[in-house]
Amino acid sequence: MLDIKFVRENPDAVDTAMANRQTTWDRERFFALDEERRAVIAEVEKLQAARNAESKKIGALMREGKREEAEAAKEAVREVNDQIEGLADRRSALDAELNDFMAHLPNIPCDATPVGKDETENPERRRWGTPRDFAAEGFEPKAHWDLGTDLGILDFDRGAKLSGARFTVLAGAGAALDRALQNFFLNTHIARGFKEFIPPVIVNREIMYGTGQLPKFEDDAYHTGEDQFLIPTAEVALTNLHAGEVIDVADLPLRYTAGTPCFREEAGSAGRDTRGIIRQHQFTKVEMVKFATPEQSDDELESMVAEAEYLLQQLGLPYRVISLCTGDLxxxxxxxxxxxxxxxxxxxxxxxxxxxxxxxxxxxxxNIKYRDPEHFKGVRLLHTLNGSGLPTGRTMAAIMENYQNSDGSITVPEVLRPYMGGMERIG
Incomplete structure (x- = not known):
């Protein structure tokens, strides 16, 4: 959520940020709500001061035997209390309305985020590896959905029978490959300074709200009850481990990881991604989450990207890194x-x-803060970061397609073989 004071004092900057994000915000409504709320607060404070003054009179009047005047003062206090109570109800309504307004405003891009209208304007930063030339090897590569079906390791029909479209049963070496990837990812992160967690996959409404999934993306979430949801990513649970807490600066940065099932409705998604295991309603993903000071967070983002890149390099999978522009953020x-x-x-x-x-x-x-008594009094908000490290399904698809052989088998990347009992080939 944006700082309401920042929005109030920098509406032109918010105008620019929202325009760069290809979205809009109702500036007039914000100021109308904000100004009425502040006016109500000021009026309550004025009435409270008047009530306190009248209350002080009552004791003195009683001591002086001026009972009628004391009763009049008591009645005045009761009338002021009624006014305060009515204003309190209005204040609560305005707080709720303004909070809902702010909850729908996206974050403001930082200066390092390139300005662009959509994904077509995301600049490429670097590439690693060279895509395999199957034509030079004399055969046409298959898509992972065909490879998996032919090898009996991906069963889309039984997935649909059990749960509907975009659910898949992993069988035999397919299940082993998924499990190997998760263990490889987690072991690598742990060895490189991350702390592993196994959080619940069902969380409360306020937990989804804390990371920004609600209220905007409620249609993409799986409800398990009115106020509980299946997590769309372990980021939701890991980030909220410290909700309402104050962390000592000496403990920062914190680096957490978790491998969990993830669940997404994917409302409105369509097209090629619905084939195979690229975009599923249920999938496994290893997540990275960090807590850092504002001074640390930029470097921690770069190291998080390097961590995900390292996994792909160890697997020998060609990739590229792009920066999301403002319109795709x-x-x-x-x-x-x-x-x-x-x-x-x-x-x-x-x-x-x-x-x-x-x-x-x-x-x-x-409400996650940190204290740094050497540099400031009190507490301040820290920065949070998150990243995939990595989803096992998409990684499996990439391995199957990039490591396939002309006979329809799949070579197991060397780094995964210890996790698969020494298996060198599937099929």
């Missing part, structure tokens, strides 16, 4: 890098990791 992010892996079935790169610095946007919603 996620709701809670101020800066984001996407890592896209090469997929032969698309003959292009496809997103496999998104690493974001959210600044204090999520911390304000979830």
């Amino acid at each position: 996620g709701f809670s992010a101020r800066q984001t890098y996407d890592i896209e892996v090469w997929l032969p079935s698309y003959n292009s790169y496809k997103e496999i990791s998104s690493c974001s610095n959210c600044g204090d946007f999520q911390a304000r919603r979830a």
